[in-house]
Structure formats: C-alpha cells, structure tokens
Amino acid sequence: MAILVTGGLGYVGSHAVKLLVDRGEQVICLDNLIFGHKQSSSGSEVIVGDIGDQDLLRKIFSANKIDSVMHFAAFAAVGESVENPQKYYLNNISNSLAMLQVMLEFDVKLMIFSSSAATFGEPETVPIVEEHPQNPTNPYGRSKLMLEHILKEYEHAYGLRSISLRYFNAAGADPSGLIGEDHTPEHHLIPLIIKAAMGQRPQINIFGTDWPTPDGTCIRDYIHVTDLAQAHALGLDALRQGKSTTAYNLGNGSGYSVMEVIKMVEKVSGRPVKAVADDRRPGDPAVLVASSKKISEELGWKPNYPELETIVKSAWEWHSGHPDGYGK
Ligand SMILES: NC(=O)c1ccc[n+]([C@@H]2O[C@H](COP(=O)([O-])OP(=O)(O)OC[C@H]3O[C@@H](n4cnc5c(N)ncnc54)[C@H](O)[C@@H]3O)[C@@H](O)[C@H]2O)c1
Structure with missing residues (x-):
C-alpha cells in the first residue's frame, strides 16, 4: 500500500x-x-x-x-x-x-x-x-x-x-548529506546562526537576554x-x-539556550558569530522542553542523534556543502 x-x-x-x-x-x-x-x-x-x-x-x-x-x-x-x-x-x-x-x-x-x-x-x-x-x-x-x-x-x-x-x-540534516533545511525566509535558529557564521547574514539577534534561565537566553528543545x-x-x-x-x-528532553547554540555553531564551524542582544518577542516562553516518555514507552522511539553537537554538525555539513540550499 x-x-x-x-x-x-x-x-x-x-x-x-x-x-x-x-x-x-x-x-x-x-x-x-x-x-x-x-x-x-x-x-x-x-x-x-x-x-x-x-x-x-x-x-x-x-x-x-x-x-x-x-x-x-x-x-x-x-x-x-x-x-x-x-x-x-x-x-x-x-x-x-x-x-x-x-x-x-x-x-x-x-x-x-x-x-x-x-x-x-x-x-x-x-x-x-x-x-x-x-x-x-x-x-x-x-x-x-x-x-x-x-x-x-x-x-x-x-x-x-x-x-x-x-x-x-x-533541526539538523540527514546524515547522508543529500537533503537538509532550505527555508525562504528562514525562521529557525540553527540555520540562521549558521548563515551568520557563513557570512550570509551580518549577525544573529538574541530576543531577550534577561529571561529567568542560567544565561538569560531562551531555552528550547532541538530534535x-x-x-x-x-x-x-x-x-x-x-x-x-x-x-x-x-x-x-x-523532543529529545534536553533544552539548550540560544547562547549555547551560538557557541556550538562557533565550535563546529570554527568561525565567529556576531550576536546582538535584542528585545524580547511577545509570546515567547522562557523554556520549552518536551517529555517524549510516552512515545518511547508506547512505540519504542529513541533518538539516535540527541546531542546538540551532532545536530549542529549535520546542519553545518548540509549548509556549508549547499550554500545556496537546493539552488534554483
Ligand atoms: N520545522 C519545525 O521545527 C516544526 C515544528 C513543529 C511543527 N512543524 C510542522 O511540520 C510540518 C512541516 O514543517 P517544515 O519545517 O518541514 O515546513 P516546510 O515549509 O519546509 O514544509 C511544508 C511543505 O508543505 C508544502 N505545502 C504547504 N501548503 C500546501 C498545500 N496547501 N498543498 C500542498 N503542499 C503544501 C510546502 O510547499 C512545503 O514543501 C508543518 O506542518 C509544520 O507546521 C514543524
């Protein structure tokens, strides 16, 4: 079927x-x-x-x-x-x-x-x-x-x-390197930071640096x-x-702050990223992290790529190998 x-x-x-x-x-x-x-x-x-x-x-x-x-x-x-x-x-x-x-x-x-x-x-x-x-x-x-x-x-x-x-x-891209993320306009954090590292954007804006989180930036769950x-x-x-x-x-149950993601892109790419503090956006929660216990227990789902470094590496490989995405 x-x-x-x-x-x-x-x-x-x-x-x-x-x-x-x-x-x-x-x-x-x-x-x-x-x-x-x-x-x-x-x-x-x-x-x-x-x-x-x-x-x-x-x-x-x-x-x-x-x-x-x-x-x-x-x-x-x-x-x-x-x-x-x-x-x-x-x-x-x-x-x-x-x-x-x-x-x-x-x-x-x-x-x-x-x-x-x-x-x-x-x-x-x-x-x-x-x-x-x-x-x-x-x-x-x-x-x-x-x-x-x-x-x-x-x-x-x-x-x-x-x-x-x-x-x-x-987040991330297939390990084969054949497919990945290509959104126009792009709204997602990891590709935006990578584009800043690649020089395709001048900077990354951080929406709020005074959230009640350890480094003051929002925490999200990347899967x-x-x-x-x-x-x-x-x-x-x-x-x-x-x-x-x-x-x-x-999700993968672990949250990472915007600042941690920026630092990880810098580490993986070996390039500096210009980060600029901006105002909070209305409606943005400080922390969004999933429990995926139910799908693990009922369907046996288990993430193979839970670490932020692996996720960012796969995204970096896709974007640096395809600077124009899929092209025209
Ligand atoms: N990317 C994320 O982090 C995320 C998070 C939560 C939920 N989602 C949901 O997952 C789905 C896929 O997200 P994505 O990031 O791959 O988005 P995407 O824009 O890359 O993919 C959506 C696809 O649907 C097509 N499409 C839209 N409307 C259509 C229509 N009326 N008829 C036929 N095709 C149509 C678009 O051309 C596009 O290829 C969406 O439903 C989105 O709401 C995505």
Missing part, C-alpha cells in the same frame, strides 16, 4: 520521505512547491499540487492503492500567523478538511499529522507532557490544535485513526529531523497494527 505524503518536499517531510523510501515503502509526495524543493524527493513519486484540490486528490486516490496519509503540508511561521491569521486557517484547516473529506470518500483512514509544541502556549511545567494544558498563543498553534481536535472527532465519527506528533524544534522521521515511521506501523488516535510530544 502506498503512503501519500503531503508537504513531502519540505524540510521535515523530505526527511520522512527518504526514510520511508529507504525502507521500501511506495511513497507519493503531494506538494504545491510554495516552499518545497523537487530535488528533495529521494526518488519518490512527486505530484505538484495542492491538498485543497479535491479533484486532484480524487485522481490520486483512484489511481493508487493508498492506505495512509502523512500530513506535513501547512504554513508554519508563528509571526506571520498573527499578522495574517486567515492565511493560516485557510491552509492549515480548510485545506486539511477538504483533504480529509476525500480521504473518507476513498476509505483512507490512517493519518500521521504534524502538530506542534505551539499547541501548548506558555508552559506551566517542564518538561511538557502530553496532558499539559493546550493554550496556544497564536493562530498557527491554534490551527494545529484545532486539527488535533478535528482528528479526534473523526475517529469517533468515521473511524479515521491518527497520530498527532507535536514536534518541538526540528534531529532524522529522529523525527523515525517517529513517523513508528507511528505509521502502530496505526497499521490498529493503534487508536493519540498524540505524542517529540
């Missing part, structure tokens, strides 16, 4: 696609290329199109024996979602609903959904467990939480079973993108074996 991977040509999706292709799965990527890169397909079948295009989806589900969908396609910039919530609700909710409707028409009833730490908002306790209250502080996080709720109702009403994986900060991909494969196996709808937090 084939797997339809929406957003499979984006950063996290392409790493999941590579892992699935490597283990012999039939993978069909559906990506509208707004942010995706055809070069990241790892030899999977690529269909350029939108998840909201129901006629296209009907053609895809008619022409292929598909049992499951891995749903990465979404917009994911927190700040932009505050400026333009409509854009986020239309893509992340309306388009997802349009796709779910066609999935039900074709009796495709398994889904792995890319949810986010942003569904939690300001943490009350860390590490954050699955039962932690979910109070997102922006439309992006709210769109992810809404789809989590929708998916629970779809299991109850239609028997569509899903696993929502709430990623913390995806290697290949470890994330592994969690998707385990989730799919569990769904195929009958697992009910659930959600898992995915």
